[in-house]
Amino acid sequence: EAQVTQNPRYLITVTGKKLTVTCSQNMNHEYMSWYRQDPGLGLRQIYYSMNVEVTDKGDVPEGYKVSRKEKRNFPLILESPSPNQTSLYFCASSRGLGPYEQYFGPGTRLTVT
Amino acid sequence: AQSVAQPEDQVNVAEGNPLTVKCTYSVSGNPYLFWYVQYPNRGLQFLLKYITGDNLVKGSYGFEAEFNKSQTSFHLKKPSALVSDSALYFCAVGIYSGAGSYQLTFGKGTKLSVIP
Numbered sequence: 001e002a003q004v005t006q007n008p009r010y011l012i013t014v015t016g017k018k019l020t021v022t023c024s025q026n027m028n029h030e031y032m033s034w035y036r037q038d039p040g041l042g043l044r045q046i047y048y049s050m051n052v053e054v055t056d057k058g059d060v061p062e063g064y065k066v067s068r069k070e071k072r073n074f075p076l077i078l079e080s081p082s083p084n085q086t087s088l089y090f091c092a093s094s095r096g097l098g099p100y101e102q103y104f105g106p107g108t109r110l111t112v113t
Numbered sequence: 114a115q116s117v118a119q120p121e122d123q124v125n126v127a128e129g130n131p132l133t134v135k136c137t138y139s140v141s142g143n144p145y146l147f148w149y150v151q152y153p154n155r156g157l158q159f160l161l162k163y164i165t166g167d168n169l170v171k172g173s174y175g176f177e178a179e180f181n182k183s184q185t186s187f188h189l190k191k192p193s194a195l196v197s198d199s200a201l202y203f204c205a206v207g208i209y210s211g212a213g214s215y216q217l218t219f220g221k222g223t224k225l226s227v228i229p
Contacts, residue, residue, distance in 0.1 A: 004156070035219075042221035043157075043203065090156055097215040098207065099145050099164045104156035 002027045004105035006091050012111045013081055021076045021108050023091030031094045032074040033058065033102070034066065036087040043090070049074055050097070081112040115140040117206050119220035126194045127228050134189040134223045136204030145207040146187040148178055151222070152200045160202075163187060174198070194227045201225075 004025045013019055025032065033048035035058075045058030049068040063085055065077040074093075078085060088109050092102040116139045126132045138144060145164055149157040161172025168180045178189045187204060201224050207217040 040221065043219040045217070092157075097217075098209065099162065101147060101159035101162060102149075102157075102217075104149075104158070106156045107154075 002103070004091055004093055004103050006089075006105035006108050008108060009106060010109050012113065014113055015082055016080050019078050019081060019110075021078075021089060021091075021110070023074045023076065023105060024072050025074075025091075025093040025103070026072065027093060027095075027103065028071065029093035029103070030071075030096050031100070032068065033092050034064070034074070034076050035090045035092065036060065037090060037107075038087050046076070046089075078110075081110075083112050086110060086112050115144075115206060115208055115216060115218050117204055117218050117220040119202075119204055119223045121223050122221075123224045123226065125226045125228060128196055129193050132191050132194040132198070132225065132227070134202050134204075134225060136187045136189065136220060138185050138187065138204075138206045140185075140206060140208045142208050146178075146180060147205040147207070148172065148176070148187075148189050149203045149205065149219075150200045151203065157203060160189070194225075196227045196229050199225055199227045 007022045034046040035043045037043050044060045046064050047066040049055045055066050090107050091105040094100040094102045118137045147162045148160040151157045161170050163170045163180045171177045176191050201222045203222050204220040209215050
């Protein structure tokens, strides 16, 4: 089954404790991205990657890091989480940019206290 | 800069009635337009897209959308709403800039409630 998986699905952590949210896709997609969803703000892109070792900032990259060492994986790293990073996070992948629809993971709900 | 507006935070419709979820956009150039649906505790799912050609696009679950270039709109429609259509709907617009970069922007979402 074609899918994007994320782990963990739920995470409660404390300010400053480094964490990683994993994302993996099994569709051999070139393009992957991370979004955060906040009430009243919709989806905002954090980072994206157009291929292995190629990443770029989205609209709200501050406080986040990513890496793309393998085509299928695109982890999101919060080196020093803060309460304003409490949000619902989605990973997505697609065949490429432009006319291609994105496939979304199930989401990770992060709470930073 | 491009932008996407979903002017209604919430739309309520009776089951069996037609539904419309509105989306307008502002871009320079020819956009790619998308609709996604998010059910509770789930990720977004692709519904339909407009790339080029026929202005009326048909998608999953009986949904369709009409691209109107003069009004810069891409409203989502369905002739007869089902209770199971109740969800959060996102419009998105993508465009290549003159510098060759691509930007995809999502609207803030519209919550659709279909009342039995």
